[in-house]
């Protein structure tokens with residue numbers, strides 16, 4: 459918590475430094491860029507865990523499943539952008555193939571993006587069987603990329 463508060467406090471300095479596009483992360487921001495993508499990935503993990511609690515364990519409290527699905531759509535929208543060139547070293551679990559096989563990585567990203575969109579549609583439909591199938595596909599898409607592009 460303290461760490462997050464400190465990070466939030468340092469936001470002021472970041473705001474003053476100006477925006478950084480994915481294609482030109484400067485050397486002195488590589489560490490932050492790695493942490494940033496891990497934070498976005500952790501968010502996805504939290505969203506999937508939230509959906510598991512509701513779909514498998516039946517918890518009816520917490521954020522609505524439609525919001526969870528919408529957030530998955532948002533976080534999977536452009537995964538390759540989270541892996542800018544030059545952020546392939548340091549405290550990262552990304553394998554070199556993320557960059558050397560950018561096409562394959564983009565394909566896995568697309569699968570996750572499409573799975574999230576289908577899950578959102580399934581949530582809106584309210585059909586439980588469709589919902590479970592669509593959610594499983596989301597999990598499979600995460601796993602599919604991790605097996606290929608994340609250090610085990």
Ligand code: HEC
Pocket residue numbers: 492495496497499500502503504506534537549550551552553556563564566567570596597599600601603604607608
């Ligand atoms: C296209 C590839 C790809 C997809 C799709 C993908 N991930 Fe990841 N994920 C990665 C890579 C690569 C890393 C390692 C990042 C790093 O350490 O720099 C990672 C790391 C993570 C981490 C660890 C973050 C940390 O704090 O170190 C979590 C949690 C995670 N992913 C969850 C998910 C979930 C949940 C999904 C599906 C909704 C998903 N990922 C989809 C490639 C992917």
